[in-house]
Every structure is written in structure tokens, then in C-alpha cells.
Amino acid sequence: MDYALSEEQRAVVEEVRRFAENEIAPLAAEYDREEKYPYEVMEKATEMGLPGAHFPVEYGGAGYSTLEMALITEELFAVDPGIGLCITSAGFGAEALLEFGTDEQKERFLPPITDGESVMGAAISEPQAGSDVTSIDTTAEKDGDEWVLNGNKMWITNGSVGDYFVVMCETDPEVDDRYAGFSQIVVEADRDGFSAEKITGKLGIRASDTAELLFDDVRVPEGNLVGQRGMGFLQLMQFFDETRTSVAAQAVGIAKGANERALSYAEEREQFGRSISDFQAIQHKLADMHTRTEAARQLTYKSAWSVDHAEDDLTALASMAKEFASRVATDCADEAVQIHGGAGYVDDFDVGRLYRDSKITQIYEGTTEVQKNIVARELLGKGT
Amino acid sequence: MKVLVTVKEVAEVEDDFEIDGTGVDDRYLEYDLNEWDDYAVEEAVQLQEAGDDIEVVSVTIGPERAEETIRMALAKGVDRAIRVWDDALDQDLLDTATKARVFRAVVEEEEPDLILTGVQAGDDAFGATGVALAESVGQEWAAVVNQLDIDHLLAENVARVHRELEGGVEELTDVELPAVLTIQTGINEPRYASLRGIRQAQSKEIAPKTLADLGLEAGDVESSLFLTEMYEPESESDATLFEGSAEETAAELASVLREKGVGAE
Numbered sequence: 001m002d003y004a005l006s007e008e009q010r011a012v013v014e015e016v017r018r019f020a021e022n023e024i025a026p027l028a029a030e031y032d033r034e035e036k037y038p039y040e041v042m043e044k045a046t047e048m049g050l051p052g053a054h055f056p057v058e059y060g061g062a063g064y065s066t067l068e069m070a071l072i073t074e075e076l077f078a079v080d081p082g083i084g085l086c087i088t089s090a091g092f093g094a095e096a097l098l099e100f101g102t103d104e105q106k107e108r109f110l111p112p113i114t115d116g117e118s119v120m121g122a123a124i125s126e127p128q129a130g131s132d133v134t135s136i137d138t139t140a141e142k143d144g145d146e147w148v149l150n151g152n153k154m155w156i157t158n159g160s161v162g163d164y165f166v167v168m169c170e171t172d173p174e175v176d177d178r179y180a181g182f183s184q185i186v187v188e189a190d191r192d193g194f195s196a197e198k199i200t201g202k203l204g205i206r207a208s209d210t211a212e213l214l215f216d217d218v219r220v221p222e223g224n225l226v227g228q229r230g231m232g233f234l235q236l237m238q239f240f241d242e243t244r245t246s247v248a249a250q251a252v253g254i255a256k257g258a259n260e261r262a263l264s265y266a267e268e269r270e271q272f273g274r275s276i277s278d279f280q281a282i283q284h285k286l287a288d289m290h291t292r293t294e295a296a297r298q299l300t301y302k303s304a305w306s307v308d309h310a311e312d313d314l315t316a317l318a319s320m321a322k323e324f325a326s327r328v329a330t331d332c333a334d335e336a337v338q339i340h341g342g343a344g345y346v347d348d349f350d351v352g353r354l355y356r357d358s359k360i361t362q363i364y365e366g367t368t369e370v371q372k373n374i375v376a377r378e379l380l381g382k383g384t
Numbered sequence: 385m386k387v388l389v390t391v392k393e394v395a396e397v398e399d400d401f402e403i404d405g406t407g408v409d410d411r412y413l414e415y416d417l418n419e420w421d422d423y424a425v426e427e428a429v430q431l432q433e434a435g436d437d438i439e440v441v442s443v444t445i446g447p448e449r450a451e452e453t454i455r456m457a458l459a460k461g462v463d464r465a466i467r468v469w470d471d472a473l474d475q476d477l478l479d480t481a482t483k484a485r486v487f488r489a490v491v492e493e494e495e496p497d498l499i500l501t502g503v504q505a506g507d508d509a510f511g512a513t514g515v516a517l518a519e520s521v522g523q524e525w526a527a528v529v530n531q532l533d534i535d536h537l538l539a540e541n542v543a544r545v546h547r548e549l550e551g552g553v554e555e556l557t558d559v560e561l562p563a564v565l566t567i568q569t570g571i572n573e574p575r576y577a578s579l580r581g582i583r584q585a586q587s588k589e590i591a592p593k594t595l596a597d598l599g600l601e602a603g604d605v606e607s608s609l610f611l612t613e614m615y616e617p618e619s620e621s622d623a624t625l626f627e628g629s630a631e632e633t634a635a636e637l638a639s640v641l642r643e644k645g646v647g648a649e
Contacts, residue, residue, distance in 0.1 A: 010452070
């Protein structure tokens with residue numbers, strides 16, 4: 001068992017943090033307030049090779065593993081979850097292409113992400129289908145050599161700024177098996193009948209773009225089908241361990257960011273003639289926040305390491321990491337605001353933003369409740 | 385063309401620290417690439433990207449720990465690196481002449497067409513290694529360079545540089561290669577090491593060299609300077625508060641700055 005990061009991993013952490021502090025931190029409050037997508041930061045992030053860093057080298061990535069992606073995600077989210085998500089989500093949906101796409105599809109859709117020319121998204125959720133993916137209504141019918149899509153997708157990250165989306169749709173409704181009959185199809189945003197409506201008023205991660213997508217007889221060539229027809233849901237399932245680990249890493253980052261700010265404010269703020277960090281009530285909060293964050297980090301690293309190395313089914317571990325880390329993130333952000341007192345309640349300090357941002361980690365990529373169901377299911381031997 | 389960039393891993397001191405003997409207690413130090421050297425590395429890499437067949441080699445004097453820092457230069461595009469270390473170099477203070485002797489041995493081996501150094505190191509701040517090296521290898525030099533015409537250098541083998549002088553004055557100088565330029569901060573915008581660069585840097589060469597490898601002996605690196613004491617001076621502060629409108633306070637500030645000698649007349 002090796003418990004230390006390699007020199008290369010330490011260098012990645014150090015340089016990503018330096019980037020985030022110099023290029024993201026000064027803009028974070030503004031982009032949050034105005035709910036705007038940070039094009040200028042994306043350009044710089046591209047120079048550094050951050051978008052699609054896990055893509056293989058031949059498609060412009062650095063070939064980084066799940067563990068390294070967790071390290072990168074943690075550093076970006078510690079500085080700002082909103083802009084951090086814009087960077088780490090630029091290649092959302094690419095997992096399906098990497099695993100099941102043809103060489104031609106990879107060549108067409110992956111390099112533009114690492115070149116910074118395009119942003120992509122994964123379109124799964126619908127107004128009536130959140131955690132219950134198999135209840136989606138978006139359909140794709142075969143018409144000659146084209147697919148014709150109809151339906152709408154909700155809460156789609158990068159929805160109104162993305163150039164193409166891997167869309168989960170029902171292609172074979174007549175199939176009896178509740179997990180079969182779905183397919184993943186790439187839809188470009190410039191196709192006729194496609195439209196996106198930006199969703200505003202989010203509680204947090206407001207720099208990140210979220211939209212509703214509408215498909216009104218959108219025609220795409222049959223070559224846009226990713227993997228096998230009818231296997232879409234099963235293809236998607238394969239990445240839950242990876243995507244949930246990545247949300248766990250986001251949560252660890254938020255907790256880390258909250259803890260750092262709480263610690264430095266506690267040392268700086270004076271009351272009753274001394275720094276509030278002299279008070280045991282504050283000390284115990286800080287100790288607890290840091291301890292729980294470290295525990296969440298180790299669970300996340302273990303989950304990431306397992307995605308990269310272990311052959312067993314690691315579904316429970318990924319759900320444990322996602323559920324626990326997101327709870328730690330919301331708790332730490334809460335305590336960080338508490339330690340800041342009144343100052344934490346206005347947007348002069350970052351902790352209020354982190355407090356709002358943290359909540360999403362308990363909701364997306366499977367809610368806390370769904371994660372607990374999964375852990376219990378695995379424990380009780382009902383896993384598949 | 386070959387460009388040699390000298391780099392140094394410098395110690396950065398935390399806000400609160402304690403002095404231990406003739407140095408700052410190690411617990412309060414963090415190590416990083418010298419800020420000026422970061423600009424020198426960037427300038428060399430820009431030169432490499434603009435020209436054909438330009439090799440950029442970095443050299444440092446430092447213990448094994450310094451490899452982490454020098455590898456960041458490799459991640460930014462430097463082709464290979466040399467790290468010189470020897471028990472005889474493990475001294476409290478390596479003076480400029482000593483460093484110049486070590487670097488001269490490297491220069492004689494590598495025969496670069498251009499040598500870039502930072503103007504100074506952020507820790508001991510002698511600001512002399514570059515020019516001392518130039519003198520030692522008998523090359524021309526330009527110090528405190530804040531602009532280099534890369535196209536002109538590639539076309540004519542002449543470094544057309546702007547040098548920053550006191551009081552905001554700039555001097556334009558042409559220096560024929562081979563030459564040493566000491567690079568000032570602000571000459572460019574140092575890049576972040578790309579993730580792919582960090583990955584590639586892991587397999588680039590950092591050649592360790594001892595004094596013997598360079599044809600030197602312990603006697604060649606005996607510093608003539610010795611640290612005798614280190615202390616923290618008493619600090620005093622003198623704050624002036626301007627009151628009034630922005631125009632009034634700005635005018636007052638300007639006159640104070642002028643009195644203190646900031647800005648050229």
C-alpha cells in the first residue's frame with residue numbers, strides 16, 4: 001500500500017492550485033453574481049490543458065486517471081465550485097464516446113474539447129425523470145439513415161453554451177426489459193429543431209451553465225449513435241462509479257475551501273481582546289471540519305483508485321464517497337459561515353458562496369437518498 | 385542554437401518565522417522556483433517555439449530536493465536539465481564567484497549560444513550571478529533585460545534588448561551572441577505548466593553532476609563570504625492618512641511620491 005502522492009501528482013496539484021488562485025479567484029464572485037459563463041477563464045484553462053485532461057493523449061488530453069482527475073477537481077473546487085465545474089464539465093458525456101464510440105466519433109468530438117473550440121454535455125434528466133432514468137420520454141425514431149429526436153431534457157450542464165450533447169433517448173419502446181430500449185445519440189446544437197433555454201436563479205454553481213434542451217423533430221445522421229442501439233442505459237451505468245467519485249472530489253474541494261477560509265478568518269478575527277481561534281468552541285469546530293474532510297478525502301481517493309485499479313464491483317464505495325463527502329461539504333460550508341458570523345452572511349467573503357454551492361453535491365449524479373439505497377442494496381446482496 | 389537557463393530553488397519565508405543561527409528556521413521555509421528565473425525560462429521557451437531546432441537546457445546548483453522545482457521548468461518546455469551538487473557545495477552561503485565558477489564549468493561543457501539568468505534570486509538577492517558568469521566565461525552581457533526582440537535574435541544572432549534603468553529610463557542595446565542576459569520580471573507572462581507538460585516532464589532528463597564530473601575540486605568552491613549573523617531589525621511604521629476628495633488625496637499622494645523619488649522628472 002502506497003499512501004503518498006507521486007512527484008508528478010504533487011506537481012499537478014500545485015500548478016492547478018496556482019492557476020485557480022490567480023485566474024479564477026479574482027473573478028469568482030462576479031461570475032456567481034451575474035450567472036455568466038467564464039469564457040475568458042476557459043481560454044486560459046485550455047492553454048493549461050485542463051478541459052478533457054483525462055482524454056488519451058491522441059485526442060489532446062493528458063491521459064490522466066480518475067485519481068488525478070479527483071486531485072484536479074479538488075483544487076479547482078476549493079477555490080470556486082462554479083467556475084471549477086465549467087472547467088471539469090467541458091467534456092461531460094465524453095466517457096460514452098471514449099468507451100463505446102467509433103474512432104471516427106472520437107476524432108470528431110474529442111479534440112475540439114481539449115482545443116477549447118467546443119464544450120459538450122450529457123443530456124439525461126428530464127422534467128419527469130431525475131433519479132429514475134428509465135422513465136425518460138425523449139424518443140429517437142429511425143427514419144431512413146437518420147434518427148429523429150423529440151422530447152426535452154432538464155438541468156443539462158453546459159446546455160446553452162454546449163456544441164454537442166450525448167442524449168439519452170428511448171429508441172425501442174416495445175422491448176420488455178425495463179433497462180433495455182434506450183440509446184445514446186450525439187446531437188449537435190446547430191441542428192434544426194434543437195433549442196436550449198438557460199435556467200437562471202440557481203442557488204449555487206451559478207457560473208456553470210444549466211439549461212433545458214428542447215428537441216423538436218431534430219434529425220441527426222445514424223452515425224451519431226454511440227455504442228449499441230438499445231444499450232444506452234447499460235452503457236451509462238458503467239460510468240456511475242466514475243462520475244460519482246468525481247462529485248465526491250468536488251465535495252472534498254468545497255470542504256477544503258471552506259476549511260481554509262474558516263481557519264484563516266478565525267485566526268484573524270478578534271473578539272474580547274483575542275483571536276477567536278483562541279476559543280475552544282471555535283477550535284473544536286475547526287478540528288472537526290478538518291478531520292471529517294480528511295476522512296472524506298481518503299474515501300474519495302480510495303474510490304478513485306478503485307475505479308482505476310480494482311476489478312471488483314465498486315459501486316458501493318463510489319456511493320459511500322459521494323454521499324459522505326457531499327454531507328461533509330455542506331456541513332463544513334455551514335460551519336465556515338458560522339465562524340465568519342455576520343461577515344459570512346454577505347458576499348464580501350467566499351464562504352457564503354461555498355455554502356450555496358455545496359448543496360448541489362447532495363443532489364446531482366444521484367441524490368443522497370439514492371446513494372444510501374445503493375449502499376444498502378449492495379450490502380444486502382441485491383446488487384447486480 | 386542552444387540556450388542555457390540558470391535556475392535556482394529559493395526559500396520563501398512565512399510571515400511569522402524564527403531565526404535559527406545564521407538562517408531562518410527550516411520550519412518556516414517553503415521552496416519554490418525563483419520568480420525571476422520563471423521569466424527567464426519563459427523567454428527561453430518562447431525562443432524555442434519561435435525558432436527551429438533550438439534546445440533549451442536548464443542548470444541549477446542544488447540538492448536532490450531541487451529536482452521538484454527544476455522539473456516544473458521541464459514541464460513548461462525546457463528540454464533537459466542539469467543539477468550540480470556535491471558535499472562541498474553544502475555551505476551556509478555560496479557566494480557569487482563560486483556559483484560563477486560552477487556554472488562556467490557547465491558552460492564549457494554545453495557551449496550554449498545564449499545564457500539567460502534571472503536578474504536576482506528572491507532569497508539572497510545578490511543580483512550578480514549572471515554578470516559574474518558572463519565575466520567568467522568572457523562573454524558580452526546585458527543586465528536587467530525587460531524586452532528581447534526574438535525575431536531579430538533568430539535572424540541576426542544579435543540580442544536586441546531593452547534594459548531597465550533607474551527612474552523609469554530604458555536603454556536599447558544590441559548584444560552579439562554568445563551572450564548572457566539577466567532577465568527582469570515582467571518581460572513576458574510566464575505560462576502555467578500544462579498538465580500534458582507535467583506528464584512529459586517526468587521522463588525528461590535531469591543529469592546529476594558532481595564537482596568531479598565538471599573537472600572541479602572542493603577547493604574551487606570555497607566561498608570567500610561567510611554569514612556572520614542574522615537578525616530581524618526593529619520595525620517602525622510611519623503612516624500618513626490623507627483626507628478629502630479623490631482629487632485632493634491623489635494630488636497629495638503624488639507629491640509625497642515625488643518627494644520620495646518615485647518616477648522620472
